[in-house]
Amino acid sequence: MSDQPLTEGERPKADLLLFGGLVVTMNPHWEVIEDGAVAVHKGEILDLGPSRELLARYEAGETMDASGAIVMPGLVNAHTHAATSLFRGFADDKPLKQWLEGYIWPAEKTFVNQERVRWGTLLAIAEMIRGGTTIFLDMYFFEDVVAESARKSSMRVVLGEALFEMAGPSHRPFPDALAFNRHLLETYRLDPLISVSVQPHSTYTVSPDNLLRAKDLADEFGAVFGLHASETAEEVAGVRQKTGHSPAQLLAHLGLLDDRVLLFHGVHLNQTEIAVLAETRAGVVHCPEANLKLGSGVAPLPALLEAGVRVAMGTDGPASNNDLNLWGEMQMASKIHRGVSGNPNAVTAREVLAMATRVGADLIGMGDQLGSLEIGKRADMILIGLDKPHLVPMYDVYSHLAYAVGRSDVDTVVIGGRPVMRDRQMLTVNEDEVIAHVREIGGEIKHWLDAR
Ligand SMILES: [Zn+2]
Incomplete structure (x- = not known):
């Protein structure tokens, strides 16, 4: 007033x-x-x-x-890696493990630095704004640069430094990455556009001890805690072999599930795990196009909704999707589950729209705003x-x-x-400038690819 x-x-x-x-x-x-x-x-x-x-x-x-x-x-993209727009289409048609270990992670080690994250993020922001997305939950490296890029574009973002135990492009061991995430949480505590979450990469790249440390940090700030979980059958088998639990069971076993926790993908979840998610109010970010493109499977969205689990919509990174288009995700989510289940009402138009707006906002911790x-x-x-x-x-x-x-x-x-x-x-992103920079970076990446 x-x-x-x-x-x-x-x-x-x-x-x-x-x-x-x-x-x-x-x-x-x-x-x-x-x-x-x-x-x-x-x-x-x-x-x-x-x-x-x-x-x-x-x-x-x-x-x-x-x-x-x-x-x-505006639409809510609850899971992406915006700057991977730089790697869109550079190594398609491969299963997730081979795609990550043979291409994405080596390319990231070689190419990802602050400057390139800046241009890749600005490119992604332009794409998202053009498609009606007004906030994205981002997991990547140099998230301070993501914050600057969002602010410059008047775009809303929920940041999260990708927390890994192996050396990544920002060369921060886990404790340093966590300390950096704390710095982000402190810096943007009252920012009108920028919020901060805590995002360990997954249960297969981060040990239970470090997952607990990351959750403590999230709880200290009342922040959202998100991680990749149960994306592929191979991942579930690997985590089970190592820990005796599936990713979702492990998170439950560690006492990590609550209403500020997000599981990205949640493709391979059984009924028991779905019941635990419903009970703990933990959420799932559904990314159907990335799951289909990488051959990871089809998430049990109807069963999740039926059980009362809150589900948001995400595109995942543009290197695995290959776009940042939530309209496509909504169409895919509304149709794929009907095809799989044979039920033409398995997921309704209203349900997918709520996932991409109201429920998505709730899951990223901003339902009141x-x-x-x-x-x-x-x-x-x-x-x-x-x-x-x-x-x-x-x-x-x-x-x-x-x-x-x-x-x-x-x-x-x-x-x-x-x-x-x-x-x-x-009005806020100089697309010509961004495209020129990204073309230049793309040329360097192409050179590296050709030499492999
Ligand atoms: Zn992802």
Whole structure:
């Protein structure tokens, strides 16, 4: 609300008033406002309602005509490695173990430094904004550079330095990487755009002792704790051989599961493990395209939802997917499980949309601030123009969003009340500059690949 008391006849101020749109709030009541408006002040949603009422009620600093467009919350990408955009398509068609050990990890050791993480992250941010993603949970190296890149782009991010025991590109042994993560947690504690999580890579690359240390750090700051878990059958067998437990069982055994824990992938989970996740309120980030492309399998999404496990949507890194397109993930999630189960209602349009918005925000620890358009939440919104052959007529907006809308249909993106893309013009990322730098880096990587 306005900082100054209003004198009679004076209208409260809104920095931005968006009007005339079909406002799909994604709130728990699935409210949709036709010819709706959203008033934004100081980066937050001040009011929502019919355009006529809000236009009369507020004095707007700036207005945005959303006629003919859907207005909805920005999408939440709950698992990615943004800067691996540099490695997109460089070693496809291989199983995960060979892909990681033969290509990704050696290439990362050779090429990943702060400068390259900067350009790779900026490239990924541009791709995400263009596709309507307004926050991403990132696990990579040099996450301070990821923070700078996000801030420069007015993009929202949840950082997490990739915590490994083997030497990585940032050459930080585990205790140093953990200390660096602590530094990130302290530095960005009150940042409006940047949040910090704790992300050990997995149960097969980090020992139980170090997993416990990492969780202690997360708990000290009330931060989200995320890791790859049960992505492939081979991984599950390996961890079982080493520890006597599957990855999910090991996490339960160590007492690490609670409502601030995220398992990335969760492809190979049995009913007992699913019940434990439901009981502990730990979440799963579903990344169906990466799982399919790497031949890892199909996660038991219907069983997870049935058991009441909270599931978010993630793209995984663009080197394994090969894009950062949550619309594609939603389509895949809604369809693959029907094909596998033979049940045409195995996962509904509303369920996948909730995963990519409200539930995703909840799982990354920001359910009170993001994921739906509600008064008091941060103003992260996207506009999807409907005047297109593949989007008329429209009988059910959720059907359109889940099955017909694609990332190039996102016209305008607002993060924290600030437009970052307007009518497909990028406003905070200099794409030409980023693309030129990434082409140059790509040339060096190609040279290395050719010599292998
Ligand atoms: Zn991943």
